[in-house]
Amino acid sequence: MFSGAGGITQGLSQAGFNPVASVEINPIASATHTRNFPNCHHFCGDIQHFKSEDCLQQTNCNQIHIVSGGPPCQGFSVAGKRDPKDPRNRLFYEFIRVVSEIKPWYVVMENVPGILTIKKGKVKQAIFDAFNSIGYSVSVAILESAAYKVPQIRPRAIFIANRFGLKNPYPQAQLLPEQYLSIESAISDLPDYSRIPEINHEWTRHSKEYMERIAKVPPGGSLYKTYADAFKRQYPGKPSMTVKENHGGTHIHPYLNRVISAREMARLQTFPDSFIFEGSMKKAMWQIGNAVPPLLAKNIGFALIPYINKIAINQETHCN
Secondary structure: OOOOOOHHHHHHOOOOOOOEEEEEEOOHHHHHHHHHOOOOEEEOHHHHHHOOOHHHHHHHOOOOOEEEEEOOOEEEEEEEOOOOOOOHHHHHHHHHHHHHHHHEEEEEOOOOOOOOHHHHHHHHHHHHHHHOOOOOOOEEEEEEEEHHOOEEEEEEEEEEEOOOOOOOOOOOOOOHHHHOOOOHHHHOOOOOOOOOHOOOOOOOOOOHHHHHHOOOOOOOOOOOOOOOOOOEOOOOOOOOOOOEEEEEOOEEEEOOEEEEEEHHEEEHOOOOOOOOOOOOOOOOOHHHHHHOOOHHHHHHHHHHHHHHHHHHHHHHHOOO
């Protein structure tokens, strides 16, 4: 649910799971998901109109092992005003509705870390209460994407829930902070100033004067005071700052006089080059910036597999 372009789908697929159905309201993100996962039954529309029973019949799937997703977090985000009454936060309860109808073995829900502190923890408690009310044992941990070999600082709040009363597994960190991968490790082989539209290696066009202004921006500095986070130069030799599209721009390349491209953003999110984003360059950047790093989702999937296998064996034994 709230699949976006498919970061979680990509990661769980790499871990060995088979994506059977997805839900996304944005038509461009839906087109990207459909392109990259053509065998996945996709519902493009408001989740309030998504009928679980119809979906299960259409996919001919009796048992879903994982329901995953990231309900919109604008109302929860620590960036800007947090409004617990934001109607987008109510979409979480649609997520709970679908979980209660599909009854997956596990649920993986992603959000911004700020969700844990909003309203002095009352939102977090409401989330726990909602999962508990439908029979799921839930837990949450903040996972730093860079600790799982994502070349980007991107902490995420990961809720995991199960309907068996078991302790929820989380992947162990693979790297210490001093071992985090640098931005260059992901993007240094892409052309400096030659665009490759076929793989979304495109960036905002700059005039000569604009590039001269960019040349004067030091690492960590910004081209603008008002859009400080959008046109900020990345630090060379360090993991990328959290990537996102903002006011038509992204971060400035660590040593080139341009902003980073959509493909460079995708590399920093750990999407493979074969994963193509639909829509304009700006829309591609928006999709990439909103995605969960596939490599983080892959590691979460790997952590769940032994538990899912154990449950399957136990159920088989009881049936026999």
